[in-house]
Amino acid sequence: MTLPYRDINVHVAADSYTFTSPSSPNAPGLIVDRPTGDVRLSEGTSYPSKRASKVSSVAGILGMIRLRLDKYVIVITKAQPIGRLKGHMVYKIISTDFLPMRERQIRDPDEDQFLSLLKTYIMTGPMYFSYSLDLTNSFQRQASMDSASPLWMRADDRFFWNKFVQTDLMNFRKMGSRSQQGSQPGADPYILPIIWGTLEIRPTTFKSTPLTIVLITRKSRYRAGTRYFTRGLDEDGHAANYNETEQVVVLNDTGSGLGGYAGSADMQSGKFGASEGREMQIMSYVQTRGSVPVYWAEINELKYTPRLQVRGIETAVPAAKKHFDEQIRIYGDNYLVNLVNQKGREKRVKEAYEQMVQMLVTSPSEKVNADAISDEKFHVIQPTSSQQEFDRLHYVYFDFHHETKGMQLHRAMMLVEKLHDALIAQQYFRGVDMPANGGLETRNFQTSVVRTNCMDSLDRTNVVQSMFARWTLDRIFTDLGLLQRGETFATADPAFEFLFRNIWADNADTVSKAYSGTGAMKTDLTRLGKRSRQGTLQDGNVAVSRYYLNNFKDGPRQDAYDLFLGAYEPSTANIGSSLIFADRRPILIQSIPYMLAFSVFLVLVGLFTKRSPDSAVLPTRLFILFWMAVAGWSLSFILKNGMLYVNWPKLNPRPWATEGYQETIGKVRKDKLIGSLVAKHERGLSTARYLNAEEGKKRIE
Structure with a gap:
């Protein structure tokens, strides 16, 4: 080896x-x-x-x-x-x-x-x-x-x-x-392979039994990107924000091991992994998360809630087939847990997902459960036969927000109860380390996977994934004889419970930072087991931070992903000299945020600068009113034409962003106040002249 x-x-x-x-x-x-x-x-x-x-x-x-x-x-x-x-x-x-x-x-x-x-x-x-x-x-x-x-x-x-x-x-x-x-x-x-994500290894004890608990989240290198610039599927069936999370329990682990390149003497003699004569056992449970598998996008316009765009479901069917073909081949049956809202703007994404599943499975059977809280507490779509590959998809919608409203997050456990039989059949992987034979000897297989998503596949998703992981860990400990049947590790060992909560909360933050730029929401539930006022305030802080980052900072971050992962190759791109990252917006458009800042500064100067007792009040008031009007107009212009002020990716421009930008700049050119100035600037940098200039530079080079 x-x-x-x-x-x-x-x-x-x-x-x-x-x-x-x-x-x-x-x-x-x-x-x-x-x-x-x-x-x-x-x-x-x-x-x-x-x-x-x-x-x-x-x-x-x-x-x-x-x-x-x-x-x-x-x-x-x-x-x-x-x-x-x-x-x-x-x-x-x-x-x-x-x-x-x-x-x-x-x-x-x-x-x-x-x-x-x-x-x-x-x-x-x-x-x-x-x-x-x-x-x-x-x-x-x-x-x-x-x-x-x-x-x-x-x-x-x-x-x-x-x-x-x-x-x-x-x-x-x-x-x-x-x-x-x-x-x-x-x-x-x-050649050294690297993973990006979470990797926490915690040697600990459970009820005096030494063990190691490990949490690994692997982020896919395909369709990797940022929250609003990378949604849904691409044409090759890769889902945005796709992660595989594996929770591992190691019994009879060893503190020694590969001391050098060739490995330790214990490994070479075949005694590697033995602890007091007992075999090293590995128990692992795998879950996945990923964006809703249709063609959809959220378009930043500086509004707190971006504009939602869902393209035709039929056009996305080939991509969805590629996606689920790979998922079924790797994991077996897929239980598709959807946590988006059933009302409001998220409803369109929910319905698109359900239509996609209905088109993929044979003779879909639907069942909707309602109660006093929600019209659609659960919505299950199952195939009525197993004639083809995609009949291994099982869709389960859970109305997370309605069911957990009012800090009732414990009600999310209803989803675990709903999938109880599937989880029993799913099992988990158990292997025994056999170094003399070259690796793990499998004693038990995990036969299916739960694929969870919400809109971002971050906050709600992590809460639910930690619940499935908790249920499976109770089962593992029961099978090992460390728990009585019906007992949970939360009550049996509070110190271990605290450790479990915190590694899952850390995982939530890591996955969220890679996609949204901030830590996750609802981590107070994961860490404390309940919603708290402090956690609610923290969620508010995260929401404001995400708004700022996703509108003004995520363009370069998306460019970095595209560059490192090969979605954009500078050496083969048709580019000129030093123009890739240049701001090509008209100068007047670029200057309006500075006008806003300058006018606010002058208003503050007028309000708080001391005046001599005999000075006239009227000129100062007119000065303040004038600059307040300039500030108001500037702010109104920026909010009205938000597409012009989002920090878009430069290397792989999003088609919908380019279309929206052109549409917005077209409206600005017709503006009675500044339209002529913008149009004059545009004529000075016409497309034809720009392309000719680029061609000339290439010849010189």
């Missing part, structure tokens, strides 16, 4: 970067030639250390990325150990560095902006890796894999977060280069 190197030295020379492992002195080094960025393996063990101007140690190679002007090797300069899982150390990336192929003599604004996006939004994100354990796959999937193949070859394509930036290394490994043709297995130890 080939594992990634735990220790890598970087030899920096004028003509190359050479990566070597001190613990494997006989293995070939990886050479990245400068300035071409071509990859090759060193011949024998002759490293260019004498020519190296600098030698430094790194924790691993995150990948290689080509921006507009240059290619960079991204190295992990610092990694923090966060705990051992099944004896394997797991690390969180703390800091990274970009090694350029060229020494740049001039500053390029676009190149600097690309690097800034990656360093600000991606490199600071929650990324985890292990040198010896596959973090991208659930334990159930790991149990059926060939553990002899390299770690990166076993990685789940969806959660191999740095796969795009590892493309150069993977291609070299598979096909070689012009100078070294054919497969290059010597490159395997330099």
Whole structure:
């Protein structure tokens, strides 16, 4: 089994970067030639250390990325150990560095902006890796894999977060280069898979029984993005904000394990994982979350509630089939728990989801439950037969907001009761660690999955996922004999209950920050088990923060995702010089927020500046009234034409955003007060002249 190197030295020379492992002195080094960025393996063990101007140690190679002007090797300069899982150390990336192929003599604004996006939004994100354990796959999937193949070859394509930036290394490994043709297995130890999400490992006790509880959330690299710029499905069936969450209990875990690259003596002797003669057992339970699987969007216009757009259901059927084909193939039956509101603006999304399920399953059977609180407490759509693949979809709508109104969040447990029989049949994965045989021996399979969503698949979703996880954990402890039948861990061990609540609340915050930019709402329920006034106030603070971030900050964050994950490639994009991030709005449009700020400042000056006793009052009042009128007009203009002031993604413009912008700017051109000024500016920068200018620049280059 080939594992990634735990220790890598970087030899920096004028003509190359050479990566070597001190613990494997006989293995070939990886050479990245400068300035071409071509990859090759060193011949024998002759490293260019004498020519190296600098030698430094790194924790691993995150990948290689080509921006507009240059290619960079991204190295992990610092990694923090966060705990051992099944004896394997797991690390969180703390800091990274970009090694350029060229020494740049001039500053390029676009190149600097690309690097800034990656360093600000991606490199600071929650990324985890292990040198010896596959973090991208659930334990159930790991149990059926060939553990002899390299770690990166076993990685789940969806959660191999740095796969795009590892493309150069993977291609070299598979096909070689012009100078070294054919497969290059010597490159395997330099390819390190990373996941993005939550990874908490907590060694603890439950009723005096030592165990480790682990929570892993893996964010999909497909259709990754921000809250209002990435919704629903894409044409390949990838859902926005898709995450797989795995709750793991490890019994008889070991504190020792892979002490070095080759593993410990215990592992090699086959005794690895034994604790007082007992087998190490792994119990895991997997859930998924993802955006409502239809074509839909929410369009920012600076209003607190964005405009909702749901495209035709029929057009999304092929994408939904791709999505659920993959989900059923990987997880088996899918229980689709929908938590959006049944009334108001969310109703359209709810109905679109239900129409989609009805179109996918054979002879759908519907059942609606109502009570005094809600007209549609539950809405279940089940296939009446199992003639085809999509008859493994089971839709369950739960009116979360109505049922839990008035801080009655405990009523959400009704959903667990509704799915009781399905959860019993679903079971959970149980495996026994058998190092001598090369991995896990499966004793029990999880046969289906619960896929939960709300509008954002954040706050309500996390509350409900933690409830399913709680129910399953009670079942696991009961099966292990740690709980009596009917007993719960909440009452049996309050300290463990506190730990459980907090790791799920931390998970809520991590997933939410990646998508919305803030922590999650309703975490007081997850942490405390009830709604509190302080939690309600905190939710208000989160709502205001999300409004600001989603309108004014999420464009660059979306660009960073698209750049790192390969949805936008600067080297192949048809762009000119230093114009990608330029603000092309008319100057007058750009200036109105500054006019608003300036006029508010002058109003405050007029109100609070001391006047001499003999000065006239009327001029001051007229001054204040005039600037109040300017401020009022400026604010009204901004709110009325909000599409012009949202910070949109620049690299992959959203079609609906482009359409809305053009429609809004068209209205502004007809404005009686400033329309002529805006139109004059637009004529000065006509599309034809802009394209001609770009063509001229390309010829010069």
